[in-house]
Amino acid sequence: xxxxxxxxxFVIFSVITLGGGLLxxxxxxxxxxxxxxxxxxxxxAGLFVLLTAPFLAGVQVIVYIGAIAILIxxxxxxTPQVTQVVGMxxxxxxxxxxxxxxxxxxxxxxxxxxxxxxxxxxWNADFTVDNPDDVPxxxxxDMGVKLVDQNHYLLPFEVASVLLMAALVGAVVMVNPTxxxxxxxxxxxxxREESAEDVSA
Amino acid sequence: xxxxxxxxxLSHDLAVFxxxxxxxxxxxxxGLLWTLFGIWLERKVAGRFQDRLGPNRVGPYGLIQSIADAxxxxxxxxxxxxxxxxxxxxxxxxLSVVAVLLIWAVIPxxxxxxxTDLSVGVLYLIAVxxxxxxxxxxxxxxxxxKYTLLGAFRGVAQLVSYEVPxxxxxxxxxxxSGSMSxxxxxxxxHIMYLxxxxxxxxxxxxxxxxxxxxxxxxxxxxxxxxxxxYMTEYSGMKFGMFYVGEFLHAFTVALLTAVLFMGGWRGxxxxxxxxxxxxxxxIKSLIAYFVLMWVRMTVPRVRIDQMxxxxxxxxxxxxxxxxxxxxxxxxxxxNTNQIDSFGDAAIPTLALLLVNLAMIAVVGxxxxxxxxxxxxxxxxKRAVVAQPVGD
Amino acid sequence: MSLGEWVFVGIFVAIxxxxxxxxxxxxxxxxxxxxxxxxxxxxxxxxxxxxxxxVQFRAQYYIFALVFVLFDVExxxxxxxxxxxxxxxxxxxxxxxxxxxxxxxxxxxxWRKGALEWV
Numbered sequence: 001x002x003x004x005x006x007x008x009x010f011v012i013f014s015v016i017t018l019g020g021g022l023l024x025x026x027x028x029x030x031x032x033x034x035x036x037x038x039x040x041x042x043x044x045a046g047l048f049v050l051l052t053a054p055f056l057a058g059v060q061v062i063v064y065i066g067a068i069a070i071l072i073x074x075x076x077x078x079t080p081q082v083t084q085v086v087g088m089x090x091x092x093x094x095x096x097x098x099x100x101x102x103x104x105x106x107x108x109x110x111x112x113x114x115x116x117x118x119x120x121x122x123w124n125a126d127f128t129v130d131n132p133d134d135v136p137x138x139x140x141x142d143m144g145v146k147l148v149d150q151n152h153y154l155l156p157f158e159v160a161s162v163l164l165m166a167a168l169v170g171a172v173v174m175v176n177p178t179x180x181x182x183x184x185x186x187x188x189x190x191x192r193e194e195s196a197e198d199v200s201a
Numbered sequence: 202x203x204x205x206x207x208x209x210x211l212s213h214d215l216a217v218f219x220x221x222x223x224x225x226x227x228x229x230x231x232g233l234l235w236t237l238f239g240i241w242l243e244r245k246v247a248g249r250f251q252d253r254l255g256p257n258r259v260g261p262y263g264l265i266q267s268i269a270d271a272x273x274x275x276x277x278x279x280x281x282x283x284x285x286x287x288x289x290x291x292x293x294x295x296l297s298v299v300a301v302l303l304i305w306a307v308i309p310x311x312x313x314x315x316x317t318d319l320s321v322g323v324l325y326l327i328a329v330x331x332x333x334x335x336x337x338x339x340x341x342x343x344x345x346x347k348y349t350l351l352g353a354f355r356g357v358a359q360l361v362s363y364e365v366p367x368x369x370x371x372x373x374x375x376x377x378s379g380s381m382s383x384x385x386x387x388x389x390x391h392i393m394y395l396x397x398x399x400x401x402x403x404x405x406x407x408x409x410x411x412x413x414x415x416x417x418x419x420x421x422x423x424x425x426x427x428x429x430x431y432m433t434e435y436s437g438m439k440f441g442m443f444y445v446g447e448f449l450h451a452f453t454v455a456l457l458t459a460v461l462f463m464g465g466w467r468g469x470x471x472x473x474x475x476x477x478x479x480x481x482x483x484i485k486s487l488i489a490y491f492v493l494m495w496v497r498m499t500v501p502r503v504r505i506d507q508m509x510x511x512x513x514x515x516x517x518x519x520x521x522x523x524x525x526x527x528x529x530x531x532x533x534x535x536n537t538n539q540i541d542s543f544g545d546a547a548i549p550t551l552a553l554l555l556v557n558l559a560m561i562a563v564v565g566x567x568x569x570x571x572x573x574x575x576x577x578x579x580x581x582k583r584a585v586v587a588q589p590v591g592d
Numbered sequence: 593m594s595l596g597e598w599v600f601v602g603i604f605v606a607i608x609x610x611x612x613x614x615x616x617x618x619x620x621x622x623x624x625x626x627x628x629x630x631x632x633x634x635x636x637x638x639x640x641x642x643x644x645x646x647v648q649f650r651a652q653y654y655i656f657a658l659v660f661v662l663f664d665v666e667x668x669x670x671x672x673x674x675x676x677x678x679x680x681x682x683x684x685x686x687x688x689x690x691x692x693x694x695x696x697x698x699x700x701x702x703w704r705k706g707a708l709e710w711v
Binding site: 217218221222224225226228229230233271274275276277278279283291294295297298299302303306316317318319320323324325354357358361362364365368369372375376379380381437438439441442445446505506509510513514517518521524525528529531532 | 596597598599600601603604605607608609611612613615616618619620622623624625626629653656657659660663664667670671674675677678681682685688689692696699703708709710
Binding site: 005031032035038045054055057058059061062065066067069070073074140 | 214286289319320321324325327328330331332334335338339342354357361364381
């Protein structure tokens with residue numbers, strides 16, 4: 001395995017992704033956690049670029065970082081004690097670790113080419129080509145053609161639209177804007193625990 | 202350039218790398234240096250709009266004013282409010298400028314003069330815009346100030362809302378030219394898209410004005426509202442960087458309008474002689490920038506609820522309808538996938554132009570009816586209120 | 593779709609930080625440093641801050657972000673369609689029109705329910 005520029009960049013982006021994820025789950029400050037999430041997603045976008053899928057990289061930044069991460073930050077604002085999350089509140093962490101390990105092994109076996117050599121049937125070969133230059137230049141156009149093609153992805157495409165509509169309707173119903181501000185008192189939160197002392201003498 | 206470096210004896214890869222590195226430095230510096238000139242230009246034009254001269258003391262015609270201001274701001278004290286989140290606080294202005302500079306990497310400045318002609322250029326533009334949104338949130342949050350936080354929420358709501366019609370307007374040139382790369386869109390414009398899809402250009406301009414936080418959508422920095430919004434706690438050069446970022450973003454929007462809708466660097470003779478293309482691009486973007494300044498100096502500020510209503514209840518449906526109608530008409534015109542010259546482009550352009558004018562007329566009529574109904578409603582209320590007294 | 597295109601972007605992302613950072617660092621070095629408890633208070637129109645830094649966070653902000661997420665995903669689907677549009681028939685237009693129409697229905701629903709008001 002030779003060390004090309006590509007593999008160095010791959011290592012950099014992997015470190016960003018995994019490091020961001022690790023920092024995100026270990027930090028005590030929820031807002032910082034959201035920012036680390038964005039860093040991690042940015043690393044994923046970089047990995048997509050390395051896989052010659054620039055469209056997905058763009059989608060990753062636009063949807064995940066530009067919309068969902070912001071939504072998460074807004075949701076975080078509803079939490080009290082944003083800056084100092086106190087202790088771990090999860091008592092089932094042993095089960096969680098075991099499940100995570102099983103999940104990890106499953107993912108690796110599907111994706112890794114090592115599994116090919118052992119003889120485990122994996123799908124890696126079906127999805128990928130070995131050389132970035134083999135990816136056709138018009139793959140996005142091709143995707144566009146297939147999205148509206150009856151024999152390919154038309155139905156999932158339209159169903160996705162129905163799903164989005166359901167999501168919006170659900171959100172509107174849950175927040176129930178017709179009685180906004182009148183039903184429950186608005187949620188307050190403390191932006192900073194440290195500034196609890198008044199500055200006034 | 203690559204050849205020069207190769208001659209020195211460097212390997213091919215390293216030569217390419219250094220050439221690109223130099224390209225990055227050139228583009229980045231050009232962007233930032235332009236800011237100095239552009240700020241002077243803006244102040245002069247603003248002065249003229251307001252029937253005064255603008256800066257004219259420092260240097261001939263006040264040209265050195267921007268440099269003087271930059272030096273002054275650099276010498277100011279950098280105050281960090283207590284309890285502010287150090288890292289995030291310092292990172293926000295940097296991210297704000299970086300997000301704008303990154304756009305300059307894909308803008309085609311001339312035939313063959315482009316930082317990098319990404320095949321997904323338009324997508325890249327939108328992605329980089331999202332980075333700018335994050336910097337607003339970071340600034341508002343880390344200042345440990347409830348008003349900046351409120352300002353940041355409002356700012357994000359505004360930026361995020363207006364991204365929808367902006368992207369919808371961006372998709373139309375992609376349809377017309379069949380390519381997402383900016384160089385491809387420029388090369389597809391045998392006739393300027395401004396003549397074919399004026400309504401789309403207008404939607405793009407309006408939503409971009411809201412995206413850059415410029416009047417009439419500059420609620421976030423209006424001095425009478427929440428002080429300076431999410432930027433309140435920033436002083437010295439950090440504030441300077443926010444200011445530079447915003448200003449550069451405004452000019453970048455003008456540049457993008459020129460590239461996407463006014464034919465970019467195209468013009469007589471530009472294909473053969475690349476610097477001429479740069480001149481054409483500058484002229485076109487200065488025209489677009491003048492329109493931006495014109496609107497800023499003329500129109501009063503819009504309230505946040507008016508602004509969001511305008512977006513979700515008018516601009517988004519309008520841009521969706523625009524997209525569908527243009528796509529429909531484009532399919533009806535035969536041979537639209539083989540437009541190679543001015544002659545080929547003439548008939549589709551004319552057809553689209555007529556359709557666009559029809560759409561604008563319809564929208565105008567709808568707005569007029571809406572305005573009439575609103576006024577009648579207000580008059581009725583006033584009549585009811587005034588009755589006992591005036592009877 | 594070569595990777596080479598993205599090298600420029602990568603270099604740009606790595607280096608663009610330097611451009612704004614230099615003036616800021618210069619500013620920090622050159623400017624006076626006279627910290628003063630009054631100067632470092634958070635700004636509240638000139639009076640002293642009272643109470644914790646809290647903000648009444650309305651669910652309204654969340655709804656706008658949510659509507660944006662949905663439209664964002666829709667826009668993402670629009671891009672490959674727009675690229676391939678010149679090669680497709682009229683039926684492709686109809687399919688996309690259905691897609692957009694469903695989302696317009698959702699938008700109208702949110703509108704009528706009053707979810708798009710900035711309270």
